[in-house]
Amino acid sequence: LIPSTTFDIVDIHTAKKVYVAGGEPTVSQEFIAFLEKCVEENCTDFYLQINTNAFVLSSKFIKLIEKFTHVQFIVSVDGYQDALYYIRYPITWDKLTKNIKQLNKLGDICFNHTISIYNVGRMYDLFAFFNQEYPTNTSLISYADEPEQLWFGNHPNKHHVLEDVARCKTLQSYKTNTNFHSDIDHIEQTILTHTLDQDLLNKFYTFNELLDMSRNLKLADYMPELVMENIK
Numbered sequence: 001l002i003p004s005t006t007f008d009i010v011d012i013h014t015a016k017k018v019y020v021a022g023g024e025p026t027v028s029q030e031f032i033a034f035l036e037k038c039v040e041e042n043c044t045d046f047y048l049q050i051n052t053n054a055f056v057l058s059s060k061f062i063k064l065i066e067k068f069t070h071v072q073f074i075v076s077v078d079g080y081q082d083a084l085y086y087i088r089y090p091i092t093w094d095k096l097t098k099n100i101k102q103l104n105k106l107g108d109i110c111f112n113h114t115i116s117i118y119n120v121g122r123m124y125d126l127f128a129f130f131n132q133e134y135p136t137n138t139s140l141i142s143y144a145d146e147p148e149q150l151w152f153g154n155h156p157n158k159h160h161v162l163e164d165v166a167r168c169k170t171l172q173s174y175k176t177n178t179n180f181h182s183d184i185d186h187i188e189q190t191i192l193t194h195t196l197d198q199d200l201l202n203k204f205y206t207f208n209e210l211l212d213m214s215r216n217l218k219l220a221d222y223m224p225e226l227v228m229e230n231i232k
Helices: 029-040 059-065 082-087 093-106 123-133 158-168 172-176 178-193 198-215
Strands: 017-020 047-052 070-076 108-115 139-143
Touching: 029 059, 059 093, 070 093, 082 093, 093 108, 108 123, 123 158, 123 172, 139 178, 158 178, 172 178
Parallel strands: 017 047, 047 070, 070 108, 108 139
Antiparallel strands: none
C-alpha cells in the first residue's frame, strides 16, 4: 500500500482492480481526472470499486462511469430517514434513495452500515428497508471505533437498544445471512455485558454539543433516546 492523494501510482494499462475510498470520490476532482484519463486511453475494463455516500452524482461523473465495464459501488448508509440526516448531515433520505436507484443502473451495488452510539438503537428500520428494497444486494456491518465516544457499546439506554435488536432478529436476513446473524448477536451481547462508562458518555455529550452548535441541530429532536432526561 502506497499512501497517495493522487492516481499517479495506478498503471491503468495493467491494473486489474482499483478501489477508491476516503473523502468522497464522486466529488473528487482528482478522481474525475483519473476517470477521464482512463476513457481517453481506452482503459475501462478493470474492476472499479467505489466507496461512496452517494449524495452527489454529477452528470459528468455519471457519463464517465457509464464508459466502464465492471463497476461496484459500496454505499455507506448509517441511518433511516431523519436518522440519516442527523448522522450524515446534510444528506437527506429522499435524495440518497433516488441516487441509489441511479447507481444501481450503473453497476453492482452493495451497502455498508456503520454502527455507532447514534444508530445502534435504530437499526431495524434501516435494515428492514434494504431487506425489502434490495433483497439480493449485500449489506455489510462495520463499527465506529474512532473517536472512542461514538462506540455503540456505551449507549446509555440499554432497554431501547435491546428492543431494537429483538426486532432485527425478526428480519429474514437474520435467519438466512450468517454474517448478519453474527453481527446482531455481537451487538446484543455487547450491550448486555458492558457496564456504562459515564466519563466516556460525558465525552460524547460534549462532543455532540459542539457538533449540534455547528449544524444548528438538537440531538433531542432526532434521537431522544440518547438524551439523559429521557432514560429511565
